[in-house]
Amino acid sequence: MPFRRGLRGRGATALAVALCCCALTWFTATAAQAHASLVRSSPAAGAVVPRAPEAVTLTFGEQVLAADAGVRVYDDRFAELDVGPAAAAPSDPLTIVVALPRGLATGTYTVAWRVSSRDTHPVAGSFQFSVGSTSRVVGTLPETGRNEAVGTFLGVLRWVGFVGAALGPGAVVAALLVWPAGLGTRPLRRVVGAGLALLVVSTAGGMLLQGVYASGQPLASLWRAPETLDSHSERFDRVYAVRSYLLVAATVGVVALLGLPAEARDRWRRAWVVVAAVAALALLATWPLVGHSAVPPGAQVAVVVNLVHLAAMVLWLGGLAVVLVGVAVDRDVVVADGLRRFSLVALGSVTVLVASGVVLAWREVGTVGALGGTTFGRVLLAKTAAVVVLLGVADLARRWVARNATGDEVEPVGTTHDRGFSRFRTGLVGEVALAAVILGLTAALVSVVPGRQAPEGAPGSSAPAGTSVGPVTPTGR
Ligand code: HEM
Structure with missing residues (x-):
């Protein structure tokens, strides 16, 4: 059967290409991305400077956004100094400058910083410097604000949002390609509707929580006016605003498509595929x-x-959802035609x-090395294993399709073929x-x-001897 051979041949080629990609990229990997780590500061971490500096400067590995109170400075009893607002240095966008009070007394000071990296994650850390000579630091660094619970909610x-993108836009494009008639059925419409609803929940929830997350405030501050949160999340806010407009447009488009008579959908199917794919890509670009x-x-x-x-993820998983609904609603047509597509x-x-x-x-x-040595690498290994x-x-399912979805009639319920079909359907659920x-x-x-937490020797990675300061390392996101 040419289709069967073609599918097997393509499967082997695709697998070989994927494996070559893996091998090539894993073994040629060289430089880790430093991301928003602090690469140097003035005064430097652990330095003892002869005269009181007028300002603290922090230079990051990438351009960051800092709230006005993004950099705090404490004396050796952890009393907070009255410093100026954190601002980007006019000559260097990677550097944040904070003016210090005039004439700092001799002793050790702790600088605690909290910024938003370009990927919109908050990053925080701290380091110490001394004026004249070191002094004994008593106490621990006050909580600079890190709200793990809100971070977990955002992850959920x-x-x-990923599930919604697959069931909403992904299923629409996949249905147009695989089983256009399905768009007229109630079960598939429900799946698409559920996908769009999940996207709304994820987008609205993200907009609500990001301000709290980035500002490190407790969850209860959700009820405060957004502008009162010192969250420096402008980039996130802009992208999510665009996502919500695109989501409204996509919902209107899906309702219009589903409202068309089936013949109109079929006659202009190719055009609809292009329109739906472009709309889905625009929406997905906001991730x-x-x-x-x-x-x-x-x-x-x-x-x-x-x-x-x-895009490949939503098309594949959206297609899986379409096929699962399809074999339940119109098994003969879907097995005979849709499955091959x-x-x-x-x-x-x-x-x-x-x-x-x-x-x-x-x-x-x-x-x-960073694969096993960082949280990112370990999660990535777990994902790769899954x-x-x-x-x-999926390959078992593909083989079943190559053997059985030949365009011929499907055998009646209870036959060997039918039992094979049940296993195939269970595989799809798996x-x-x-x-x-x-x-x-x-x-x-x-x-x-991602990658290493911070480059070797970066400030904030160790506290000077003789201090009792708590966490002084860059704390993740
Ligand atoms: C060998 C296979 C794969 C590798 C190595 C891989 C790796 C990655 C990496 C490194 C990222 C970027 C994460 C980041 O932004 O920090 C990513 C994103 C993502 N991957 Fe995969 N992936 C693979 C297969 C898959 C599969 C099979 C799925 C779905 C079933 C998937 C779904 C996603 C999604 C939804 C994102 C998020 C994109 C975003 O939010 O911008 N990936 N993947």
């Missing part, structure tokens, strides 16, 4: 713009690769997903469950610092 909302991909260098390329990765869509999506995922991983992790299992299950786990691991991946 990100997962909800990488507030993620690690937006961090220079190479942000433009990384954003595009990430967008391609996301889905097999090709899935094969293409998976190949693109693995290849683009490896490129993103190479960019974010940087070195083979992807390998998923690909194994794929969906594994995909949900992978999306969960991805939501975690997007929330942690």
